[in-house]
Amino acid sequence: MGALDSVSIAILLGSLLVLVGILSSLIALRFGAPLLLVFLLLGMLAGEGGPGGLTFNDVGVAYTVGSIALALILFDGGLRTRFTTFKNVLAPSVMLATAGVLITTLVVAPVAKLVLGIGWLQALLMGAVVASTDAAAVFFLINARGLRLRPRVRAVLEVESGTNDPFAIFLALLLVEMLMVGGQSWSTAAITLIRDAVLGCIIGFAGGQVITWVLNRINLPQGLHAPFVAVSALVVFAFANALHASGYLAVYLAGLVVGNQRTRAHSSVVVFLDAITWLAQIVMFVLLGLLAWPHRLLDSFIGAIVVALALMLVARPIAVFLCLAPFRFQWREKLFISWVGLRGAVAIFLASIPLLVSMPAAYLFFDVAFVVVLLSLLVQGWTVSFAARKLDISFKRAEVVAKRVELDLPGQLAREIVGYAVPPNSPYLRRGLIPTWARPTLVVRNEEILTPIEAGSVQAGDYVYLLAPPEKAAALDHFFVDMPAPAKPDPALLGDFFVPGTATLGALAEIYGLQVAGDHTEVTLATYFGEQLGRTAKVDDVVALGPIALLAVKTEGGQVTTVGLRLAETDAPATWGGRIRVVWDKLAKTFG
Structure with missing residues (x-):
């Protein structure tokens, strides 16, 4: 004993x-x-x-x-x-x-x-x-x-x-x-x-x-x-x-x-x-x-x-x-x-x-x-x-990380159900924006299970469940972070997000689930602006990147230092000067 x-x-x-x-x-x-x-x-x-005085000498x-x-x-x-x-x-x-x-x-x-x-x-x-x-x-x-x-x-x-x-x-x-x-x-x-x-x-x-x-x-x-x-x-x-x-x-x-x-x-x-x-x-x-x-x-x-x-x-x-x-x-x-x-x-x-x-x-x-x-x-x-x-x-990131729930679907491997609570200041609630590869399937509100059609507009405090590829699920986290909006938000900007010109395309792809060519992952946004525009970048210039558009918010010495992210459907620049420059650039490229 x-x-x-x-x-x-x-x-x-x-x-x-x-x-x-x-x-x-x-x-x-x-x-x-x-x-x-x-x-x-x-x-x-x-x-x-x-x-403590505990005897332990068993190296094996x-x-x-x-x-x-x-x-x-x-x-x-x-x-x-x-x-x-x-x-x-x-x-x-x-x-x-x-x-x-x-x-x-x-x-x-x-x-x-x-x-x-x-x-x-x-x-x-x-x-x-x-x-x-x-x-x-x-x-x-x-x-x-x-x-x-x-x-x-x-x-x-x-x-x-x-x-x-x-x-x-x-x-x-x-x-x-x-x-x-x-x-x-x-x-x-x-x-x-x-x-x-x-x-x-x-x-x-x-x-x-x-x-x-x-x-x-x-x-x-x-x-x-x-x-x-x-x-x-x-x-x-x-x-x-x-x-x-x-x-x-x-x-x-x-x-x-x-x-x-x-x-x-x-x-x-x-x-x-x-x-x-x-x-x-x-x-x-x-x-x-x-x-x-x-x-x-x-x-x-x-x-x-x-x-x-x-x-x-x-x-x-x-x-x-x-x-x-x-x-x-x-x-x-x-x-x-x-x-x-x-x-x-x-x-x-x-x-x-x-x-x-x-x-x-x-x-x-x-x-x-x-x-x-x-x-x-x-x-x-x-x-x-x-x-x-x-x-x-390192790039700045929200201190609060969205809590993600993942559920496997028996019988197939291409999709899983990903669930999030919807905070009041989340980019998803402010914009209703979600990547094209993620599909809302149900909403839980006040302990009631609703289809997206029954739920209508998503509200703060709801729980949203989406179908998404398992390898891309983590990219959804950024849309469900409780991120207070700035004092003077620009309604044309994607969730009021700004990133430095030194950020790489690979970093954006990681966050937003974008498709970026392998040889472009290390290209900075400042360099990308130069490649796409074919000239020195100016404030309000816009270039496309998949489902979003990049807006030159600040420039220094012809290099973009601060970039804003726009919705794809708001690709047009915010100012008439910006619109004229884009049209002029397109004409210049067309007629050489």
């Missing part, structure tokens, strides 16, 4: 610890603290070296939980990445995920050797442990801060943080093997890396296709679609690892394949993965925190701070600027990508590998990685939004 009681107490303490972590996330969100930092500190305070359990959590995080990241986005930034992201990790390792290694007094192979291992960015930390901070980054910058950060883990893990495992047994040449290691990557890609692609086929062809009981996808992702991960392929690359590609095809229960799968990845992250972070002893961290604290500063201020910027040199990125974009290379659970997870294999001075790697992660989250994590504003990388 004593053994049963100890198990019950362990379950009670563990669940209470996770529950405290979940509730503490509310405080973290309020004060802008990265959640990873909160969970790590909570685990450290609850551990044997903290006031922490490694297993960490592997499962990272596999789910990577699968979820792939599931949310559009294939068009992936293709557009594949080359720079792969450069950062491979050459960037290697450059970071090589730059950090001499610093680690000098300040920690370790050998060259150990220093290289230290560099590899902290070289990769953390997908969970990057995704959370960007979303929690409400940042709507330039599409190309956001895509590079997402794809890089989702794909650099496999190379960093391979490099760390290689160096651990060389330190423990020796005898492996770098040429053999390179061949092994290529083999593991290729085999991982094959397994990931095949696994994603199998998951999609089962979802769409086999009638699983209601509620089992999401658990099936999550467990299948772990099967792909473990199967690839069992064949000595890259399981992390395989599970990310499997998520990419599933997320870019029409599948049943897509919304329920996404919601379930949100919940399970949150839980997995919390458990992993708390366990890693339990392994850290505060008094032991002090032994290498100064050296760890030097390594962290070298990583943030020297190694990461060098790697980013060198890897992105062949591509057309502005220096501000490169600087922001350098600064948002947050370190997180991946670094601490890799640092637990020397502990798992009982390497000499193994705790040095764990303690240094722990301090590096803490400093990265404290310094970089809290300054992400500040850096985005100062470097002009």
Whole structure:
């Protein structure tokens, strides 16, 4: 009975610890603290070296939980990445995920050797442990801060943080093997890396296709679609690892394949993965925190701070600027990508590998990685939004996000029902505007279900349900945000929306669900005006962009600096001077 009681107490303490972590996330969100930092500190305070006094030294359990959590995080990241986005930034992201990790390792290694007094192979291992960015930390901070980054910058950060883990893990495992047994040449290691990557890609692609086929062809009981996808992702991960392929690359590609095809229960799968990845992250972070002893961290604290500063201020910027040199990125974009290379659970997870294999001075790697992660989250994590504003990388967005309800329709995959509450100041209520691919199907008013014809004009407080393609549903959010109108609204403008001339066509397409050619996603509105007009832009000039029209509200030096969005049926300029200019331009184009 004593053994049963100890198990019950362990379950009670563990669940209470996770529950405290979940509730503490509310405080973290309020004060802008990265959640990873909160969970790590909570685990450290609850551990044997903290006031909690809980004894936990099972590195194997922490490694297993960490592997499962990272596999789910990577699968979820792939599931949310559009294939068009992936293709557009594949080359720079792969450069950062491979050459960037290697450059970071090589730059950090001499610093680690000098300040920690370790050998060259150990220093290289230290560099590899902290070289990769953390997908969970990057995704959370960007979303929690409400940042709507330039599409190309956001895509590079997402794809890089989702794909650099496999190379960093391979490099760390290689160096651990060389330190423990020796005898492996770098040429053999390179061949092994290529083999593991290729085999991982094959397994990931095949696994994603199998998951999609089962979802769409086999009638699983209601509620089992999401658990099936999550467990299948772990099967792909473990199967690839069992064949000595890259399981992390395989599970990310499997998520990419599933997320870019029409599948049943897509919304329920996404919601379930949100919940399970949150839980997995919390458990992993708390366990890693339990392994850290505060008094032991002090032994290498100064050296760890030097390594962290070298990583943030020297190694990461060098790697980013060198890897992105062949591509057309502005220096501000490169600087922001350098600064948002947050370190997180991946670094601490890799640092637990020397502990798992009982390497000499193994705790040095764990303690240094722990301090590096803490400093990265404290310094970089809290300054992400500040850096985005100062470097002009993000666009303004409403603080309030529309709450969307998604319902799958059995028997088909092309449409789903998307529901919203209609706020009094929403663009939809002010304009009645909705994209052509979204079709209202019913309205709920005063707990009564009405057809669109029965409901008539939509009123504030109604609930509107629309048919829309699943891949475009998120674009509807912007029309149901509670956004107060300006003091002097222009009735010709679309929801009184204004965007800067530096905004890209891809950014507008993301918000309004427009169709923009792939080679035009990075074209700014100012450049687009010049291309369409064939001359210097002037105030009140109008150019068409799909179902909306762009109005030049302010110009400076012949460049449009502020753009207003018009309804398609109000394409005509607001002034007679503007109308005359448009007619003149058409005549000039016609008669050459």
